[in-house]
Amino acid sequence: MTKQVYTFGGGVKHDDPRAKDKVITGGKGSNLAEMAGIGLPVPPGFTITTEECVKYLAEGANFSDELRAEVAEALAHIEKSVGKSFGDSTDPLLVSVRSGARVSMPGMMDTVLNLGLNDVTVEGLASTSGDDRFAWDSYRRFIQMYSDVVLGVEHHLFEEALEIAKEDNGYDNDVELTANDWRGLVKQYTAIVERELGKPFPQDPQEQLWGAIQAVFDSWDADRAKVYRRLNDIPGDWGTAVNVQAMVFGNMGDTSATGVAFTRDPATGERAYYGEWLVNAQGEDVVAGIRTPQYLTRAARERAGAKPLSMEEAMPEAYAELAAVFDLLEKHYRDMQDIEFTVQQNKLWMLQTRSGKRTAKAALKMAVDMVEEGLIDEATAIKRVDPMALDQLLHPTLDPKAPRDILGKGLPASPGAASGAIVLDADTAEKRAEMGEAVVLVRVETSPEDIHGMHAAKGILTARGGMTSHAAVVARGMGRPCVSGASGLSIDMKARTLRIGNRELKEGDLITLDGATGEIMAGEVATIEPELAGDFGTLMEWADKHRRMKVRTNAETPADCKMARQFGAEGIGLCRTEHMFFDAGRISAVRQMILAEDEKGRREALAKLLPEQRADFQAIFEVMAGLPVTIRLLDPPLHEFLPHSDAEFAELSDAIGIGVDTLKRRADELHEFNPMLGHRGCRLGITFPEIYEMQARAIFEAACDVAAASGEAIVPEVMIPLVATKRELAILKKVVDQAAAKVFEEKGKTLDYLVGTMIELPRAALMAGEIAEEAKFFSFGTNDLTQTTLGVSRDDAARFLSPYVEKGIYPRDPFVSLDIEGVGQLVQLGAERGRATYADLKLGICGEHGGDPASIAFCEKVGLDYVSASPYRVPIARLAAAQAALA
Numbered sequence: 056m057t058k059q060v061y062t063f064g065g066g067v068k069h070d071d072p073r074a075k076d077k078v079i080t081g082g083k084g085s086n087l088a089e090m091a092g093i094g095l096p097v098p099p100g101f102t103i104t105t106e107e108c109v110k111y112l113a114e115g116a117n118f119s120d121e122l123r124a125e126v127a128e129a130l131a132h133i134e135k136s137v138g139k140s141f142g143d144s145t146d147p148l149l150v151s152v153r154s155g156a157r158v159s160m161p162g163m164m165d166t167v168l169n170l171g172l173n174d175v176t177v178e179g180l181a182s183t184s185g186d187d188r189f190a191w192d193s194y195r196r197f198i199q200m201y202s203d204v205v206l207g208v209e210h211h212l213f214e215e216a217l218e219i220a221k222e223d224n225g226y227d228n229d230v231e232l233t234a235n236d237w238r239g240l241v242k243q244y245t246a247i248v249e250r251e252l253g254k255p256f257p258q259d260p261q262e263q264l265w266g267a268i269q270a271v272f273d274s275w276d277a278d279r280a281k282v283y284r285r286l287n288d289i290p291g292d293w294g295t296a297v298n299v300q301a302m303v304f305g306n307m308g309d310t311s312a313t314g315v316a317f318t319r320d321p322a323t324g325e326r327a328y329y330g331e332w333l334v335n336a337q338g339e340d341v342v343a344g345i346r347t348p349q350y351l352t353r354a355a356r357e358r359a360g361a362k363p364l365s366m367e368e369a370m371p372e373a374y375a376e377l378a379a380v381f382d383l384l385e386k387h388y389r390d391m392q393d394i395e396f397t398v399q400q401n402k403l404w405m406l407q408t409r410s411g412k413r414t415a416k417a418a419l420k421m422a423v424d425m426v427e428e429g430l431i432d433e434a435t436a437i438k439r440v441d442p443m444a445l446d447q448l449l450h451p452t453l454d455p456k457a458p459r460d461i462l463g464k465g466l467p468a469s470p471g472a473a474s475g476a477i478v479l480d481a482d483t484a485e486k487r488a489e490m491g492e493a494v495v496l497v498r499v500e501t502s503p504e505d506i507h508g509m510h511a512a513k514g515i516l517t518a519r520g521g522m523t524s525h526a527a528v529v530a531r532g533m534g535r536p537c538v539s540g541a542s543g544l545s546i547d548m549k550a551r552t553l554r555i556g557n558r559e560l561k562e563g564d565l566i567t568l569d570g571a572t573g574e575i576m577a578g579e580v581a582t583i584e585p586e587l588a589g590d591f592g593t594l595m596e597w598a599d600k601h602r603r604m605k606v607r608t609n610a611e612t613p614a615d616c617k618m619a620r621q622f623g624a625e626g627i628g629l630c631r632t633e634h635m636f637f638d639a640g641r642i643s644a645v646r647q648m649i650l651a652e653d654e655k656g657r658r659e660a661l662a663k664l665l666p667e668q669r670a671d672f673q674a675i676f677e678v679m680a681g682l683p684v685t686i687r688l689l690d691p692p693l694h695e696f697l698p699h700s701d702a703e704f705a706e707l708s709d710a711i712g713i714g715v716d717t718l719k720r721r722a723d724e725l726h727e728f729n730p731m732l733g734h735r736g737c738r739l740g741i742t743f744p745e746i747y748e749m750q751a752r753a754i755f756e757a758a759c760d761v762a763a764a765s766g767e768a769i770v771p772e773v774m775i776p777l778v779a780t781k782r783e784l785a786i787l788k789k790v791v792d793q794a795a796a797k798v799f800e801e802k803g804k805t806l807d808y809l810v811g812t813m814i815e816l817p818r819a820a821l822m823a824g825e826i827a828e829e830a831k832f833f834s835f836g837t838n839d840l841t842q843t844t845l846g847v848s849r850d851d852a853a854r855f856l857s858p859y860v861e862k863g864i865y866p867r868d869p870f871v872s873l874d875i876e877g878v879g880q881l882v883q884l885g886a887e888r889g890r891a892t893y894a895d896l897k898l899g900i901c902g903e904h905g906g907d908p909a910s911i912a913f914c915e916k917v918g919l920d921y922v923s924a925s926p927y928r929v930p931i932a933r934l935a936a937a938q939a940a941l942a
């Protein structure tokens with residue numbers, strides 16, 4: 056029989072590794088055993104394993120004789136260590152019963168303290184402690200807790216009785232109640248239990264103990280635990296352990312106390328003890344907010360200008376011992392610890408330790424400091440920081456001290472804070488931004504036509520759309536804070552006003568968005584700038600040293616390219632050319648090209664676009680200074696560029712001298728039923744090779760000019776989108792090669808360049824072996840590859856994907872984190888087949904997934920050469936790539 060109950064404290068030595076294994080004894084239990092093992096003062100106790108919980112739940116709520124025997128033996132261990140007996144009428148042993156899963160789980164059963172008290176033992180406790188009030192206060196706390204969490208009697212019934220007792224006696228505070236008052240309340244409490252349950256409060260300590268053990272196990276399947284597990288990806292089959300531990304009392308007068316502490320400041324990471332404590336208090340008093348807790352250290356008290364003495368001042372000996380324990384625990388766990396302790400009559404007892412939760416800023420500082428202190432190595436520091444948490448640090452954030460006038464709330468779609476004047480359409484956004492005004496673009500939802508306005512705005516707010524809506528994805532890509540799906544928001548475009556909740560605002564009014572929380576605020580709220588040097592820079596340097604994959608960025612404006620380089624991008628993995636086409640100055644030429652009746656008409660329009668495109672690429676090559684740049688030729692369905700309103704048709708007609716009717720007829724002819732699967736990607740190049748020819752020419756002219764001017768070697772990477780067959784790529788590669796040859800001849804200069812393709816259709820992944828005969832690189836376009844593999848349109852998915860994730864059909868939103876099981880297979884297969892044909896094939900990924908840590912870990916496994924992420928995700932990708940390499 057495998058042991059299912061492990062004792063700790065009281066001098067027991069463990070040779071069974073299961074005792075300190077979180078999986079078996081849970082987080083709390085294993086850490087108690089660990090602390091006792093290194094000689095810290097831990098009240099003795101025992102832990103019933105998580106395995107026993109799983110068995111109990113599976114076998115219909117039964118306890119085996121073996122378990123009962125093991126528990127009896129373990130209880131005897133506690134009795135022997137403390138020299139008291141459970142249920143003894145003169146000097147009773149009291150215990151706490153605490154749940155403890157593998158990870159801390161707020162949904163589990165609340166701790167029961169002082170178990171073992173009854174009408175008889177309470178008198179024993181009173182006489183041995185010499186403190187009647189303490190004994191009866193402990194008893195009433197026990198009845199209240201046990202009845203609430205084990206017996207299911209609503210706790211407000213007890214609180215009401217307490218309130219009435221206080222009122223009758225004219226007391227304001229719990230501490231004013233005397234021993235006799237508590238004695239009277241205990242009578243009332245037991246009467247309440249009997250009335251509610253139809254049977255008396257259990258007097259037998261054994262019955263109390265088993266009732267509590269059972270309640271802990273049952274709480275694993277309570278609704279709130281299930282909800283917490285679902286939200287935090289915790290499997291339902293882990294189970295919880297039960298910890299039974301001898302009580303120590305922080306409520307035995309002024310030489311007793313209880314407290315919680317962190318070994319470093321969890322908010323800033325500063326190396327200073329941080330915590331709170333209360334004299335003459337028990338258990339949750341510190342966090343329950345009944346009394347205001349006091350500062351732990353003198354320095355913290357003085358800084359806050361608070362009066363009540365710190366523990367350092369009031370109990371110098373116990374404090375010194377505690378500080379020594381902090382240092383010991385940090386050395387032992389090599390991490391910041393979150394600690395619970397109690398002082399009973401000047402004697403310190405440790406009740407809990409675990410690695411403490413911390414802000415992103417603190418995580419960074421602690422990781423860097425601990426390497427400097429020699430506590431951990433660089434690899435450990437890299438693994439300690441959650442890459443996604445860096446997001447919080449890269450954007451300006453709202454000053455936490457500034458007041459906020461909250462109007463409403465939406466989804467936290469893209470982090471950072473933005474304040475500005477409300478603008479209701481993209482053109483207005485651009486106009487007002489050009490005048491130097493900070494604006495926030497507010498739309499029902501956004502579309503590709505709003506890009507220039509989104510770019511001009513400091514932040515974006517939409518009434519509709521989820522975390523993967525157009526607004527959210529584009530905003531994250533641009534590093535603009537965004538709050539999407541603010542359902543309380545309505546816009547009146549005629550009156551140019553909007554309503555949020557019950558407040559009305561008009562265009563031009565100032566608002567502030569917090570993209571990290573989804574909060575929408577009236578007026579301007581002060582912000583603080585991110586700190587990219589310091590600890591951030593140090594950790595990034597270490598990450599760069601330890602990673603194998605390169606990190607590029609998805610960017611198409613010189614400003615974004617610059618920013619991405621500041622964030623450490625080592626090239627551009629995806630430079631989309633269509634956003635350049637939406638530019639207000641060129642959209643007419645683009646539309647003229649699309650609506651032209653024949654090649655001649657198209658070439659006329661393209662001739663207008665050539666110098667513009669060349670200038671685009673020049674600027675990008677200049678910023679990237681010889682780093683690799685992958686440029687994707689035109690990709691989106693043409694309808695996205697077409698005029699919609701009569702006014703737009705009229706404007707275009709004026710600009711190019713073709714009648715509105717003709718233009719409208721052409722637009723009708725171009726109508727597509729399913730444009731995402733229609734005339735787009737390389738299909739545009741196949742039917743209108745002159746478009747790709749113009750783009751290739753612009754790329755090579757720009758590259759030659761910048762190379763000549765700067766002396767840098769520039770190796771353009773020309774990428775053909777949406778290829779399904781080798782033949783498509785072969786035809787288009789020829790178009791590119793011919794354009795290159797012509798430019799080189801004209802310039803009297805040649806350059807190395809690569810032609811490659813995106814792998815974003817399942818067929819392309821399957822046929823990668825053949826396609827690689829024509830390609831020098833593959834870039835996995837996992838956004839489209841996910842759409843085409845799952846048969847799900849990303850833009851429409853917001854409506855139904857969340858129930859899919861809730862029901863576990865997909866573990867996470869497959870547009871946010873790569874569907875490794877499915878789409879991942881195609882990536883792997885494409886990589887393998889491609890490399891089998893051409894061993895030096897460069898492989899990268901350029902979907903949104905290139906900035907997602909789990910997807911990046913997968914890319915490392917498959918052996919890709921680089922990942923490409925939006926500028927603000929570059930640091931996240933650098934850290935995630937290092938973690939993947941170290942895993």
Ligand code: ADP
Nearest residue numbers: 151153166300301302303338339395397406407
């Ligand atoms: P949680 O996981 O909610 O923190 P805990 O089991 O740690 O629950 O306990 C709740 C409170 O009771 C804490 O303040 C803890 O320190 C205290 N406590 C638990 N066991 C004992 C004990 N044996 N003696 C004194 N206080 C205890």
Ligand code: MG
Nearest residue numbers: 083395406407
């Ligand atoms: Mg605790």
Ligand code: MG
Nearest residue numbers: 776815836839
């Ligand atoms: Mg695509």
